[in-house]
Amino acid sequence: MKLWSRPLMVAVTALAAVSLFGVAVVDRAAAQATQATPPANATAGTAFKNVTTASLKELTVADFLGSMGVMAAALGYDCADCHPGAGSDKVDWVIDTEKKKTARKMVDMVTGINKNYFAGVQNVTCFTCHHGRDMPATTIALDKLYGSPNDEHNDIVIPGQGEPSVDQIFDKYIAALGGAQKLNGLTSWVATGASIGYGGLGGGGSFQIFAKAPDSRAVIIEFKDHPERGDSTRVYNGKVGWVKSPRGLLSEYEQTGNELEGARLDALLSFPGRIKSALNNWRVGNPDDVNGHDCEVVQGRGPKGLLATLYFDRQTSLLVRAVRYSLSPIGRVPTQLDYDDYRVVEGIKFPFKYTFSWLDGKDAFQINDVKVNVPIEAAKFNKPAGK
């Protein structure tokens, strides 16, 4: 599975006949007009026709789709490996294939192992055994044994010895960005630039980020030269979040459950002066290398099992990466934000290169303009308008 293959598959699916929530859809125009968006509080067990495992059926629809991403990534699969025809107009999400039946058993197995052997702590996930393969390897390859050391990470950061305190790391970050006074005076910003895509896909768009203190954020990607690709939007307005993703299985939905906490964190991190209150239970781990930067590692926790790890360059004190994890019954759902090319705008440093990676895709942006403390119409943070 190549990184970009799955989103593309889902992309095609969205344009094809999709029968979700009992609404049959025949073409793209109809898909835009009639595809039912599930009620925000619907559980996967009620919104879908054939979701039966005890742990997955209680999830919100958004979190259920997140766990589908976890399954696919853990096994190195596309949606189509378990759902025949995903990516074509013949897709049948409901039918039970052998792979689906096995996967259901594995969901129950994973829950059982954690319950019976790890006191309910989620130590075992699909990835624990599968590591991106459908048949887990059972014997170490000798080249691995004598090769480069394993560079996989624990999700949970182990407290480091002799490291600076959380406050020291944040204070240096705030100072490096322009100082507390400047950051406290930051009430809104608007960034515009070009989507530079990833792996040859997703480039050629233009994008805008709107951020309003304390916790509203909207990211809008438009493909003016290819209107058929549709606009993508992610919005969080301090309470409610929406995703409009023409390439996704649900072209538009309200973010719910654990996914909503992640959207809130992205919004809070847009105002670094208040970084300390974005999460709680902060801890500092041992330094780590990220994209060639020697980094301090800080981890915090939020509501609903949200976990986030922040990496600060030890030389510049700037944030180079934030990885947030939301909980799912079969493993955490990771989302990664990478920041680069910091430049000063009215006394405050902003990252002019920004990459957003999640289980179903990766967007890279080159910002070419940031405007600070400009008024933003409230409507920018509303539910994106449908077609």
Ligand code: HEC
């Ligand atoms: C390893 C196999 C596997 C992969 C890969 C997989 N799924 Fe699933 N999918 C399942 C299983 C199993 C269920 C039923 C879960 C249950 O019963 O709790 C399911 C159910 C669904 C349903 C509900 C269908 C209905 O109406 O009952 C949808 C929608 C869905 N998956 C979408 C996706 C998408 C989108 C992807 C790719 C990101 C994906 N799946 C990848 C195994 C898989």
Ligand code: HEC
């Ligand atoms: C404790 C280790 C372990 C965990 C955890 C685990 N699996 Fe598996 N899985 C296996 C093994 C071993 C096989 C191969 C079984 C065989 O050969 O019959 C397998 C096979 C499968 C297959 C069939 C692959 C094929 O090619 O036919 C699917 C699908 C699958 N697992 C899905 C999952 C999902 C989804 C999860 C997480 C909910 C999961 N597994 C968690 C060990 C695990």
